[in-house]
Amino acid sequence: MTLLIAQKTSKTCTTIHTVVAVGAVAMLGYKVELVMVALGGNAFLRKGEKGDVEEQWANVTRAARQIVEMISRGYRVVVTHGNGPQVGIVMEWMENMRDKIPPLTMDIATAMTQGWLGYMLQQAIGNEMEKRGMKRRVVALVNQVQVNPEDPAFRNPTKYIGPYYSEEEARILSSVKGWVMRKDPRGGWRRVVPSPDPILNVEVEAVRKLLDEGYVVVASGGGGIPVYRDKEGALSGVEAVIDKDLAGALLAREVGADALIILTDVEGVYLDYGRPGQRLLRELSLNEARKLFETGVFPPGSMGPKVLACIRFLEDGGKVAAIGHLEKAIEIIEGRSGTLIRP
Ligand code: ADP
Ligand code: MG
Numbered sequence: 001m002t003l004l005i006a007q008k009t010s011k012t013c014t015t016i017h018t019v020v021a022v023g024a025v026a027m028l029g030y031k032v033e034l035v036m037v038a039l040g041g042n043a044f045l046r047k048g049e050k051g052d053v054e055e056q057w058a059n060v061t062r063a064a065r066q067i068v069e070m071i072s073r074g075y076r077v078v079v080t081h082g083n084g085p086q087v088g089i090v091m092e093w094m095e096n097m098r099d100k101i102p103p104l105t106m107d108i109a110t111a112m113t114q115g116w117l118g119y120m121l122q123q124a125i126g127n128e129m130e131k132r133g134m135k136r137r138v139v140a141l142v143n144q145v146q147v148n149p150e151d152p153a154f155r156n157p158t159k160y161i162g163p164y165y166s167e168e169e170a171r172i173l174s175s176v177k178g179w180v181m182r183k184d185p186r187g188g189w190r191r192v193v194p195s196p197d198p199i200l201n202v203e204v205e206a207v208r209k210l211l212d213e214g215y216v217v218v219a220s221g222g223g224g225i226p227v228y229r230d231k232e233g234a235l236s237g238v239e240a241v242i243d244k245d246l247a248g249a250l251l252a253r254e255v256g257a258d259a260l261i262i263l264t265d266v267e268g269v270y271l272d273y274g275r276p277g278q279r280l281l282r283e284l285s286l287n288e289a290r291k292l293f294e295t296g297v298f299p300p301g302s303m304g305p306k307v308l309a310c311i312r313f314l315e316d317g318g319k320v321a322a323i324g325h326l327e328k329a330i331e332i333i334e335g336r337s338g339t340l341i342r343p
Contacts, residue, residue: 035077038309046265080251081244200250
């Protein structure tokens with residue numbers, strides 16, 4: 001297996017070497033070679049921002065720096081990202097233009113966000129690699145993920161998409177457009193859509209091959225484009241948005257990642273989150289995480305799937321998982337920030 005390492009080879013020149021079988025690097029006390037990094041919505045849009053394209057580039061560039069810093073420390077990285085706000089925006093464009101341009105479907109909306117956000121990450125990560133003297137080796141894929149069309153999630157929508165509305169606006173949208181609206185833990189009301197469980201990453205073989213060639217691969221963006229096998233055995237899109245953390249854990253297992261790092265907009269997993277006595281959990285065993293998860297303290301559509309993603313990843317042989325703040329990725333992998341979950 002090849003591994004890209006950025007090294008200062010002499011005092012005068014900085015080059016990138018393709019080193020064969022360099023092996024693992026220590027992370028949080030484990031030997032880690034391949035890391036799955038799942039980027040939250042704040043990698044593109046931070047709370048309180050309007051979402052200007054300049055703001056988006058600034059955010060993506062910040063996220064890219066963290067990823068390339070990991071690579072420079074010797075890790076191979078596979079990246080996934082959310083698309084909640086963006087898929088909602090695409091859906092709204094379609095909705096508002098429906099008299100002029102026939103609206104497309106939700107699976108296509110996710111494909112569009114994979115292009116949009118994947119392109120931004122691909123460019124920003126590549127720029128950062130070149131800036132540090134590494135070879136630009138990064139690619140974003142349009143990527144389908146299989147779900148079960150009978151998944152009970154189709155009858156109980158939980159996934160937040162699009163902008164935040166007031167309670168009054170939410171009531172109007174729900175009666176005029178038939179949208180299901182729910183209160184977001186961050187505040188405000190948002191549209192929720194079905195979020196079926198990911199079963200299989202359709203393009204996993206391509207992801208593996210690219211990783212083996214030393215590429216940083218951006219895959220399963222927005223949880224992947226949800227598809228199912230129809231009666232004839234052909235793949236076909238469904239109207240849903242898969243949770244990116246669950247899809248990220250699935251892909252991490254499928255490509256044999258050692259570590260799963262979920263980066264979001266909070267310091268980690270809290271007990272009594274949002275209440276006066278909230279406490280940050282710094283470390284959990286898999287068993288403790290399972291027990292807590294089963295009590296239902298982590299809401300669906302936000303922290304719930306992150307904790308579940310870590311549980312599934314570790315149950316399936318992952319070495320270590322962590323949840324923490326996007327801007328503290330390096331502190332997290334050094335064990336100085338975030339919530340660490342051990343097998
Ligand atoms: P992302 O785009 O990173 O996936 P999510 O909204 O899905 O973001 O999940 C992160 C959010 O989870 C936080 O902003 C916070 O509001 C919410 N949250 C709910 N419960 C908890 C908890 N127990 N600890 C920390 N954050 C929580
Ligand atoms: Mg999320």
